Amino acid sequence: MKFYINGMGTISSQLRDDEQELLVLRKLSALKNNCIEPKYANYISPVAIRRMSRVVKMGVASAKMALQNAQLDKPDLIILGTGYGCLQDTENFLESMILQNESMLSPSAFIQSTHNAVSGQIALQVKCFGHNFTYVQRAHSFELALQESMCWLQEEPNKEILVGGIDEMTTHSHTIIKRFGTYKKEDETVDSNSKGTLAGEGSSMFVLSTKKTEHTWATLIDIAFRIEAVNSDFVHSFLEKNNVRAEDISICLSGNNIDARYQAYYKNVEQLFACQKIYFKAFCGEFPTATGFAMALACSILYKQLIPIEEIENKEKIKYILIVNQYKETYSSLLLLEQA
Amino acid sequence: MKNNAWVCGMGVNTAIGMTVQENLQSLLALQSGVSMPTILNTLHKDEFPVCEIKKTNEELAALANMPADFPRATYFSALAAKEATSHLPFLLKDYNTGFISANTVGGMDKTEDFFKDYLQNPSHGHLKDVQYHECGSITDLVATELGITHHISTISTACSSSANAIMQGSRLIKHGLLDCCIVGGTDALTKFTLNGFNTLLILDKSACKPFDANRNGLNLGEGAAYLVLVNDTIKEKYNLKAIAKVSGYANANDAYHQTASSAEGHGNFLAMQQALSMSTLLPSDISYINAHGTGTANNDSSEGIAIQRLFENTIPPLSSTKAYTGHTLGACGSIEAVYCILAMQHGVLFPTLRFETQIPEHHFSPIKEVMHHVEIKHTMSNSFGFGGNCSSIIFSKA
Numbered sequence: 212m213k214f215y216i217n218g219m220g221t222i223s224s225q226l227r228d229d230e231q232e233l234l235v236l237r238k239l240s241a242l243k244n245n246c247i248e249p250k251y252a253n254y255i256s257p258v259a260i261r262r263m264s265r266v267v268k269m270g271v272a273s274a275k276m277a278l279q280n281a282q283l284d285k286p287d288l289i290i291l292g293t294g295y296g297c298l299q300d301t302e303n304f305l306e307s308m309i310l311q312n313e314s315m316l317s318p319s320a321f322i323q324s325t326h327n328a329v330s331g332q333i334a335l336q337v338k339c340f341g342h343n344f345t346y347v348q349r350a351h352s353f354e355l356a357l358q359e360s361m362c363w364l365q366e367e368p369n370k371e372i373l374v375g376g377i378d379e380m381t382t383h384s385h386t387i388i389k390r391f392g393t394y395k396k397e398d399e400t401v402d403s404n405s406k407g408t409l410a411g412e413g414s415s416m417f418v419l420s421t422k423k424t425e426h427t428w429a430t431l432i433d434i435a436f437r438i439e440a441v442n443s444d445f446v447h448s449f450l451e452k453n454n455v456r457a458e459d460i461s462i463c464l465s466g467n468n469i470d471a472r473y474q475a476y477y478k479n480v481e482q483l484f485a486c487q488k489i490y491f492k493a494f495c496g497e498f499p500t501a502t503g504f505a506m507a508l509a510c511s512i513l514y515k516q517l518i519p520i521e522e523i524e525n526k527e528k529i530k531y532i533l534i535v536n537q538y539k540e541t542y543s544s545l546l547l548l549e550q551a
Numbered sequence: 552m553k554n555n556a557w558v559c560g561m562g563v564n565t566a567i568g569m570t571v572q573e574n575l576q577s578l579l580a581l582q583s584g585v586s587m588p589t590i591l592n593t594l595h596k597d598e599f600p601v602c603e604i605k606k607t608n609e610e611l612a613a614l615a616n617m618p619a620d621f622p623r624a625t626y627f628s629a630l631a632a633k634e635a636t637s638h639l640p641f642l643l644k645d646y647n648t649g650f651i652s653a654n655t656v657g658g659m660d661k662t663e664d665f666f667k668d669y670l671q672n673p674s675h676g677h678l679k680d681v682q683y684h685e686c687g688s689i690t691d692l693v694a695t696e697l698g699i700t701h702h703i704s705t706i707s708t709a710c711s712s713s714a715n716a717i718m719q720g721s722r723l724i725k726h727g728l729l730d731c732c733i734v735g736g737t738d739a740l741t742k743f744t745l746n747g748f749n750t751l752l753i754l755d756k757s758a759c760k761p762f763d764a765n766r767n768g769l770n771l772g773e774g775a776a777y778l779v780l781v782n783d784t785i786k787e788k789y790n791l792k793a794i795a796k797v798s799g800y801a802n803a804n805d806a807y808h809q810t811a812s813s814a815e816g817h818g819n820f821l822a823m824q825q826a827l828s829m830s831t832l833l834p835s836d837i838s839y840i841n842a843h844g845t846g847t848a849n850n851d852s853s854e855g856i857a858i859q860r861l862f863e864n865t866i867p868p869l870s871s872t873k874a875y876t877g878h879t880l881g882a883c884g885s886i887e888a889v890y891c892i893l894a895m896q897h898g899v900l901f902p903t904l905r906f907e908t909q910i911p912e913h914h915f916s917p918i919k920e921v922m923h924h925v926e927i928k929h930t931m932s933n934s935f936g937f938g939g940n941c942s943s944i945i946f947s948k949a
Binding site for chain 1: 593595655657663666667669670673674678681682686687688691694700704705706708709715722723726728742743746749750751801802805806807809810817821936937938940
């Protein structure tokens, strides 16, 4: 069965126009990269906006963009993944609770602190009464949402599914994750010779369907994920299962996050492909659902047959794109997309 | 896509017992778990009763044979999952086994400690206290303990989380993506959730009274529960005596309000109706409903109205066991799934403790006393949560 991506809406560190066309990608130079946020009033009513936290606004707006892009009023199902959930409201409530010694607290932050606040708000905004799930399995959250979406379409091929991945970065989360040594320090070089990666965030929503339309971006062929690190066997068996050879891959979107500690894993896999390799986290930063950004990038490239990066020129037909990712030394995943 | 999901093991711990057997005994003995908190260190400990497991983290760690510095929910999860898998005649690692767990606040209890110091100075606070903050981290820790690597997943959809974990395990078995799956959820009492529910003014200052006209809100609880689901192949190969079958499930969204149910319980109705439809059963085939029944004015009213709409004049015996266990949030769907299966296994139905007066807009009352020698073929378990998330699962006698 083929799964068509008929609409997408992304909010990331990169710019897209109203039709979700990706403008020329800008390589990130900062260590901390928040999203370029849209004018939320274009997607959400002013009354609703006032009650929403930033991540909820990002999620609802990107969901609306994806639906508009697919020319759909509402989906039948909503399946999201988020590694961190709604951090800002969780922190706000926690902070007030501690500073005010468990008294005089307001409910609004608590209400929006639940991990399914984004998927619940999307349902509320578009009046979608269908199945509504939120996966919170760290760097597999988006992959699990995709896996479930594919199961649903096999069971009920007429469904239109809104599937996405979303994670926000807050001042606190950045400070704390940095203390774990995940992000590069100010005095380090911004390349793969130093430890740490670039901090990012983003929301990527897609409309997945079994029906190809005139605005289909790309075909999602298959996904695979496992808790262990990526290696060549994992990649080979995935390609073999899908009857695709390594030389058929036109572009490898690698999750290589230029952290010196994990180069060996990525290099080991990247060397399997003679094709163009693009390090997608150089454009979105590191966050648990970064493969959502990669999938949106793959959609743009496959549809336009253009790589929106200045220094890369493309002359050949782009048929297959393979996304390879992992988080540190675990949580690896593979996504295979094809020109629709 | 015809693989059945058979239940062939279960484990549970709540304020009314640390094992399946202890829970059954307390349910039959009308032993409620409601008490004032003695372990949760909150300013509100003389104000709001909870259903607390009266064991310290150190005691739980020793029972689970794990380090003592993990978040509390990890121990409940590990203990219940180990109980559920303790009698299996095969090794989990020999099959495509999944661990699908649910929780709502991950390692929040430890994060609370961390944040207190961190707010003084961003370089303060022990990182090990925030290391397992993410919901998925709790699942990771327990998957490692169980030796499961093939498929690890966490679902967080507020109070319906673990019902959805059962649903997803069943779906992956149906699709042949898993042969076996440990499904359920865990949550520990935290100051975060207690204070959060307090801001919503839905905590009862006495023991809760689900489905009572004079109900005043919910009591929070803690614990975990898991079911072991296997496919037809494993069931037949090992000649397993399944204790139940997952015969229908559905999730729907109320799309009405972030925290409140619509008055008519539209999402609740859709979930129950679609679960019945999948099971190809009629409303009259259901012998027992374990209701979500939190004890809040809003939930119990809407849920009852949705039940009346679906079951009309043949409402089966129903009860809310949250009067025993409190509302265990991410764990309640799986805890109540265990109770549904116990009901079928033993032919008993558990009452709603403390029920006195029927809700005026309802034309039914919940079960008031333990019912023995009941022939129960199919049970329905409801779980509804914030974000409009409504789930219903049907278990059938194997």
